[in-house]
Amino acid sequence: MPSTDGAAFPSxxxxxxxxxxxxxxxWRFAESNADYLTFELNHVTWRREVGVIPVEAARVMLNSISQGGGGMDEFEGWVDAKxxxxxxxxxxxGIGALRGSTADRFTYDVHPCHHSHEFEPPHFEDEIKRHIHPVLRVTSRDRSTCVEISPSSPLCAPLMPLEDNRTRDRRPATLKVHFDARLERDEILHKALDLANSFLFELNVRNRILYSLRPKLERLAVTRHAIxxxxDVRFPKIAVPQDAAALFAASQQLSARDGSVLTYLSLYQVLEHYFPAVHRREAVRKVRRILRSxxxxxxxxSSVMKILSSVERSHGASEGEQLRTLLEECVSDAKLKDFFSLDHSGHFNRNGPIxxxxxxxxxxxxxxxxxxxAKRVYQLRNRIVHAKDDVRFSESKVLLPTSREACNLGPDFHLLRMLAIEVIVDNQ
Structure with a gap:
């Protein structure tokens, strides 16, 4: 049966x-054979762009979907409320992850329950693959809830690489939360997320076992503008203070390692380095203007008071005002217009991803x-550095380093990099 995209569906x-x-x-269906279904990802994520799942996993997945099951928006995973x-x-x-061969060193708070578990602690030995998987499970005192780390179920089957018409079957560890109570999808996901965060935190601080949830890192298709x-390699003409040079270099190093929000902060600190000098320069310029009046x-x-008022306003300027002054003084309007004349796929619009x-x-x-x-740069900086649990900040929550927004900061990186270069060049 042909699909609307031209790929033939399996019979x-x-x-x-x-x-x-x-x-x-x-996902987006691509092709199939007797054993596997091949899909392409609609977005660039931490996973491969093309991969396969076994036909058996697809059947289990379809059964769950028929009961209202499905993937998550913020994390890689599956919710089957029914x-x-x-x-x-x-x-x-890192090295803090639990290995199957060491899982038996721990004791587990396990009690009889009504849930169906495929594996039992402390580990599962896959004799065919010759691999030992750690199995961790704990049960609530009322035995109604279990939290478990064990090999993935078909519902959370990753897209596996397909090479030379062969695939390397693998079952990476997943965290499963089993409930006795049947809850609505949003409620069960909320409760499971709270338990998962608590469990992983305690594994980290109590047991030195390091795991983390995988966020669904979807990157929008943003046009790249290569400069x-x-x-011509020339003898250097641009003087760069050591601190500014180190911060600018750090932003490149972090970007290469997908540093995300740290990259942004390093570039912001380049601008911040020049706040005092440029602000003093602006204050002196305003005083001289008064003197020339x-x-x-x-x-x-009254004339002397004009000077005093100008100096006082300069001394009391907020960080946001200092940033605006820096950009007005050091970055030409033509350079800004050139940057925003490029196609950024709506990134800076009111309905953009940030x-x-x-x-x-x-x-x-x-x-x-x-x-x-200046407003945008400062607001974004505040979303990164301020993690206050306060209703006053509810409309502008902290920008988490593993969030979809953080993964879509690319055009803001390019903007901040351009600003940093212009400020450095202007301050010679």
């Missing part, structure tokens, strides 16, 4: 079934472009 699957798997996971199961994909963080490299009279108190920050409208005649940019 033993209905078109609607394949579409259901696509919708539940954010079965009372939430399963999260997890990362094993042609200058072919035709009606200035050093013998009149919430809680000022949109940029180069055609706004009521507010200078430098002022709009």
């Amino acid at each position: 033993d699957f209905e078109a609607a079934e394949i579409k259901a798997i696509e919708r539940a996971n954010g 079965a009372g199961l939430v399963e999260f994909s997890i990362s094993m963080d 042609p490299a200058n072919r 035709v009606d200035f009279d050093e013998h009149r108190d 919430s809680g920050v000022n949109p940029i409208n180069p055609k706004n005649e009521k507010e200078p472009l430098a002022s709009q940019v």
